[in-house]
Amino acid sequence: NAGVMQNPRHLVRRRGQEARLRCSPMKGHSHVYWYRQLPEEGLKFMVYLQKENIIDESGMPKERFSAEFPKEGPSILRIQQVVRGDSAAYFCASSPPLTETQYFGPGTRLLVL
Amino acid sequence: GDSVTQMEGPVTLSEEAFLTINCTYTATGYPSLFWYVQYPGEGLQLLLKATKADDKGSNKGFEATYRKETTSFHLEKGSVQVSDSAVYFCALRRDGSGNTGKLIFGQGTTLQVKP
Numbered sequence: 001n002a003g004v005m006q007n008p009r010h011l012v013r014r015r016g017q018e019a020r021l022r023c024s025p026m027k028g029h030s031h032v033y034w035y036r037q038l039p040e041e042g043l044k045f046m047v048y049l050q051k052e053n054i055i056d057e058s059g060m061p062k063e064r065f066s067a068e069f070p071k072e073g074p075s076i077l078r079i080q081q082v083v084r085g086d087s088a089a090y091f092c093a094s095s096p097p098l099t100e101t102q103y104f105g106p107g108t109r110l111l112v113l
Numbered sequence: 114g115d116s117v118t119q120m121e122g123p124v125t126l127s128e129e130a131f132l133t134i135n136c137t138y139t140a141t142g143y144p145s146l147f148w149y150v151q152y153p154g155e156g157l158q159l160l161l162k163a164t165k166a167d168d169k170g171s172n173k174g175f176e177a178t179y180r181k182e183t184t185s186f187h188l189e190k191g192s193v194q195v196s197d198s199a200v201y202f203c204a205l206r207r208d209g210s211g212n213t214g215k216l217i218f219g220q221g222t223t224l225q226v227k228p
Binding site for chain 1: 158
């Protein structure tokens with residue numbers, strides 16, 4: 001059973017560009033969480049999605065950030081008009097039912113120049 | 114709000130030394146508690162967990178006991194190896210109705226083990 005997959009692993013963008021991060025959950029998992037890890041800090045929750053639904057987006061910045069988890073295909077975290085402060089590692093985790101263990105992907109390291 | 118506090122690092126030990134990484138939490142109710150490990154350039158891996166008071170989680174020689182009276186979940190290992198060098202994260206999750214299962218992490222503690 002393949003683990004959680006994220007791509008790209010590294011992404012470089014210039015200020016003002018868009019960043020699109022993809023996450024494919026483990027087989028059989030229908031719950032996806034996104035976390036952000038700023039340099040020298042712990043992970044911070046951003047958003048929790050189930051297929052075609054955003055369940056909890058309390059950790060998402062109010063502007064420029066959006067997430068989706070369509071019926072088919074990976075979950076996407078989209079950052080519009082990136083700024084240098086968006087440089088971070090973005091991790092996706094998936095789980096089966098709600099209170100089961102979350103399994104993390106390897107992360108996407110975003111660098112904004 | 115809920116929070117997790119870990120001892121600051123880096124923690125530097127010699128091989129075969131005893132390890133303790135302190136973790137305390139603030140939360141209402143009875144959260145589940147976790148330790149995750151992150152090796153350089155990789156994602157987080159679940160190391161161990163405990164879901165109720167007095168539970169002991171253990172894996173790969175690491176142990177942690179859920180202490181409700183002291184709101185702590187300290188990580189211990191009797192004899193560390195160089196391969197244990199990594200960043201360790203303590204986390205909590207509030208369970209039950211109305212909770213979405215999100216994890217709340219401490220800031221992480223870097224462990225360096227020298228041969």
